[in-house]
Amino acid sequence: MTTLQKLFTALFCLFAISSVQAQTVMVAVAANFTEPMQEIAAAFDKETGNNTVLSFASSGKFFAQIKNGAPFDVFLSADTAKPLALEQDGLSIKDNRFTYAQGALILWSPKADFVDSQSPDVLKTGQFKHLSLANPKLAPYGLAAVETLNNLGVYDDVANKIVMGENIAQAYQFVATHNAQVGFVALSQVMKQGKLSSGSGWIVPKDLYSPIRQDAVLLKKAEHNDAAKALLDYLKSDKALAIIESYGYSH
């Protein structure tokens, strides 16, 4: 063998070994699950030596991309409808769909003492100009917010004060910049290590809105990707659940 051939052989072997040991998992993650998933993926990669690549966007965008051939192995949706639709369309592997997290809703203001932690009275007093929430047509958190307003019987009182973000991240942005004085956001956005990181808020009781279940699926492309399957198993592990809960999600 010439030197060049030896070099190529060596390079090839190196590449072959590394590809056997570490597989790459491409994961489409609903934007609201960004932070917990980064933590979980880092822990998973460290334990298994795999390489988890995360993309973040809204579930609706990922759904359209996956339907049009996007190269993802795993999809962590913000709802249950999209994973179900993918399974029915034959774009995901059957019997691999499960709820990895359940979201919680909070009525939140960046100002301390603005929202009473024990009651939603602020909605009745009307001492605010704008109430921010995610678009109920697009985001499960937005739908939960509207259900909550209806169940509290205050929807009509606040209807003309509602401003909508395209997703829960934008709904949060409107309140965080003080443009809306109060808003319905995901508990995971304002909770770090089990407590409110800033401002004031009322955690909406679970009986006021339908569960915000977030489902995961293994996509068709990952049929033979053991690392992708391992990642889904890892999402159910105690270690992952602890991370998920520390961000205010339940299970």
Place this chain on the structure above:
Amino acid sequence: MFSDANLAAILLTAKLASIVTVLLLLISTPIAWWLARTRCRAKVAIEALVAMPIVLPPSVIGFYLLVAMGPEGPVGQLTQALGLGTLPFTFSGLVIASIFYSLPFVVQPIQLAFENINEHYLEAAATLGASPLDRFLTIALPLAMPGFLTGGILGFAHTVGEFGVVLMIGGNIPDVTRVVSVQIYDYVEALEYDQAWELSAIMIAFSFVTLLLLYLFNPNKRKLA
């Protein structure tokens, strides 16, 4: 032909783009005139400032405007002091944001048109006793008309096509801030592809007609668009 929601979004978008275009033509004319004639050293810096929206992602412009126009931001403090409240989530807010966003697309063609005016015409008029204002109105403006047309059409089209800025400061309120681009985004995200298809097709037809008009009025400046 269209659903009520689509019609409302189209009308709102047309209203926004029309108001913005008229205001932009008024604002851009003195800026373009100054840029075309000044020998001031600050010219390059001002040109760069005006052109910034071309290279800045709309999300950056939208984000800064959201913070600046918010109750804690400098613009927000001013508007509140004037008794106008704050601008995000209002139609006026969209108008002001769009003016920032579309400014270079109006200033640049007008500036180019002013720069191309033969200096001798203005000098000749001056020797015949025409005042600066007279020279501007009767010589510079008519000669620069193609630049105004290009600027007007580009400004209108860019405002119609704006998305990132509205998304950041709009709040998606029907008849107030829900413009066509946001409406299309909603449909796609909600998997309502039929509706998205219909409204998108209108936008494609609109873009084609706009560019067609641009090239008809301005056959020698195709490169601009």
